[in-house]
Amino acid sequence: MTDAVLDVRDLTVSFSQDGKTIQAVKGVSFSVGRGETVALVGESGSGKSVTALSTVSLLGASARVGGSVTYDGQEMIGASDKRLRDVRGNDISFIFQEPMTSLNPLHTLEKQIRESLELHQAVVGEAARDRIIELLGMVGIRNPESRLKDYPHQLSGGQRQRVMIAMALANKPDILIADEPTTALDVTIQAQILELLARIKRDEGMGLLFITHDLQIVERIADKVCVMKDGEIVEAGPTKEIFANPQHAYTQKLLGARATGGPVPVPEGARTMIETEGLRVWFPIQRGFLRRTTGHIKAVNDATIKVRAGETLGIVGESGSGKTTLAMAVMRLASSEGRITFDGEDVRGWSTKQLRKHRADMQIVFQDPFGSLSPRMTCEQIICEGLGVHGNPDGRSPRELVAEVMEEVDLNPATMDRYPHEFSGGQRQRIAIARAMILRPKMVVLDEPTSALDMTVQVQIVDLLRRLQEKYGLAYLFISHDLNVVRAMSHEVAVMKDGDIVEYGPAQEIFDNPKTAYAKTLLHAALDLKASVPA
CATH class of the missing domain: 3.40.50.300 (P-loop containing nucleotide triphosphate hydrolases)
Known part of the structure; x- marks a missing residue:
């Protein structure tokens, strides 16, 4: 862990929406050295992914980015398109959170991984095929030779995530930015992937920027932790120190959030x-x-x-x-x-x-x-859709029933006219639960x-x-x-x-x-x- 390969200083990111300016990232600073793992942690909407995407200008034209992001001493903010294309996927690789939307549904696994090898490494033919098989085996895909012609829909969620990781590692990047890379993985494969990333980090001197909400993983693999809230880093430092003695109230809240207790006993004589x-x-x-x-x-x-x-x-x-x-x-x-x-x-x-x-x-x-x-239906329409199919034996108005079930799942009924994109991830899951529960x-x-x-x-x-x-x-x-x-x-x-x-x-x-x-x-x-x- 020596010099900084990726250095972020006073990064700011804002978006314009309905004539208003939304400040998503506010003066964030951190660095990632060779062979070092830095974890960005925080709840949804804290600015973690926006910060990561800013490093190689992946936010689009609507974003206003300020501050400085340097890779290997060269400024990335305002860099030419050619320079950014050379760096993306080659020197700095990404593992995105949702593999089904990140993989092309019309291309086989072999074609998608081969594209990166041919573009950045000029590896073609049998050499590319052998490298693809090696990569799929590395990330735990069984019988990789037989899966080359498969399409993303033929794989489970965890298998698709492993393919994404294989694509990101294909060109042996200097910096790997992993945005919730283990969310869809079972625990045994999660252990293999974390071990794989740790081994590559050690052998290749790769820097790792790890974005996650799983603090158990952070404790296992990160050298440093940056805790983000509302677009700001509220606490940062060595992992052991942060976990042993968190100073900020928000960090203490995150570390204390674990599902505990057990289920309610089953009633006697339950059918x-x-x-x-x-x-x-x-x-x-x-x-x-x-x-x-x-x-x-x-x-x-x-x-x-x-x-x-x-x-x-x-x-x-x-x-x-x-x-x-x-x-x-x-x-x-x-x-x-x-x-x-x-x-x-x-x-x-x-x-x-x-x-x-x-x-x-x-x-x-x-x-x-x-x-x-x-995305085209309001919260009310989504929740009460089942009533239109199965009927409403209660006799009350659908809006009244929706308000009741929303309160039951701790949602404010005043928000029932909003659309899914206007809710957080946890609120959207509550809407999905309400949709099921309204039918009793x-x-x-x-x-x-x-x-x-x-x-x-x-x-x-x-x-x-x-x-x-x-x-x-x-x-x-x-x-x-x-x-x-x-x-x-x-x-x-x-x-x-x-x-x-x-x-x-x-x-x-x-x-x-x-x-x-x-x-x-x-x-x-x-x-x-x-x-x-x-x-």
């Missing part, structure tokens, strides 16, 4: 809401001109689960293990074999018309609240509902979900990579690997005494990563 036996979801692999089936992707194998009213089943496992597919099959949104009963009724033979009558009882809250909310369901699938949220907001959402479950006796299928949140939410836990449930039982028992080698690996990666990540 079984969801039960499966031998549930199987296999997708055919079709080859050749006649599209003959040559094999199957075994997404879920012989899954047997049981969830009572007021109970949460946590489903954990690596990306691609079958967690979401299992939940989709339970909701009859994916074709499956095996027995599925919902509230005592066998739903396998139900027609589309029969299912529609019960859809109000089975709701889902998705991982990405922004992607699952229509019996069962809710929660697919990574807290992974994209700040730690302080995660705690609020966990408390909200526990409160709603106790009030309405809801059955939850809770899918998450964050085992601390799973522990706080779940009565029972199912551990999945390659489509199989390898361990199933009371959450406390599995967390305290896992029986299978895979469950032990998963829990160790989540709860004791520090030892596995080199300094």
Whole structure:
């Protein structure tokens, strides 16, 4: 950790909106040296990503940027387009937070990674292909040779994030700016990625600017921490000092934000809401001109689960293990074999018309609240849309019902005429929860509902979900990579690997005494990563 490769001094960024000037970054200063990891932490809207994008002028024409950003001694603010093109993706690489919008849906993985190698390194032909296979293997993509022709939609969220990381590392950059790079990753792959980044940082002398809301990761890998709030750095210093003795009240608040406690006990005599036996979801692999089936992707194998009213089943496992597919099959949104009963009724033979009558009882809250909310609909229209499909047995006006459910999820009813982009990430997730709750369901699938949220907001959402479950006796299928949140939410836990449930039982028992080698690996990666990540 010697001279500064990236030096930011008195950076200011402002945007003009509706005739008003919004100051997003206010006099931010920090530096990143060779072989050094600097973490920018803070809640959504604090200015972390805007600061990072400013380093190579990626904010667009509407931004007004002041101050100084130098890379290797050369000024980046006001640099020529040619100079910026030479630096971007080559000397300074980015890993963006949302891989599905960052990857081109029309290009294969090989083509997208090859583009960067050909543009910056002039690596072509078989040499490029070999390098691509090496990169995909480095970031934990199994059988990389067989995935070269895959498109982004054929990968899980975690796999897409790994591809983004491979693209960023392709040209061995001097500075890697990682914006929430592990948000969509399961804990075992997260450990591998952090170890990979630490090894490259050590071997190549790469500087790392790490943007995250996960303070556990920051504590493990960062040399220095800059805490941002409202566009300013309110506290900065060596990681050990900041974590041991935070001075600013905001830093203390962030460090104290952890999901704690456990789920509310299930009422005695609670009826079984969801039960499966031998549930199987296999997708055919079709080859050749006649599209003959040559094999199957075994997404879920012989899954047997049981969830009572007021109970949460946590489903954990690596990306691609079958967690979401299992939940989709339970909701009859994916074709499956095996027995599925919902509230005592066998739903396998139900027609589309029969299912529609019960859809109000089975709701889902998705991982990405922004992607699952229509940008053209107001908050009121989004929340009450289900009433138009399933009817309003209450008799009250939809607006009155929306106001009631918004208060229930701690949203101000006065904001119901706003659009999704006018809300924070945590507020958007509350809107998604309100949309599900207004129909008074019996069962809710929660697919990574807290992974994209700040730690302080995660705690609020966990408390909200526990409160709603106790009030309405809801059955939850809770899918998450964050085992601390799973522990706080779940009565029972199912551990999945390659489509199989390898361990199933009371959450406390599995967390305290896992029986299978895979469950032990998963829990160790989540709860004791520090030892596995080199300094």
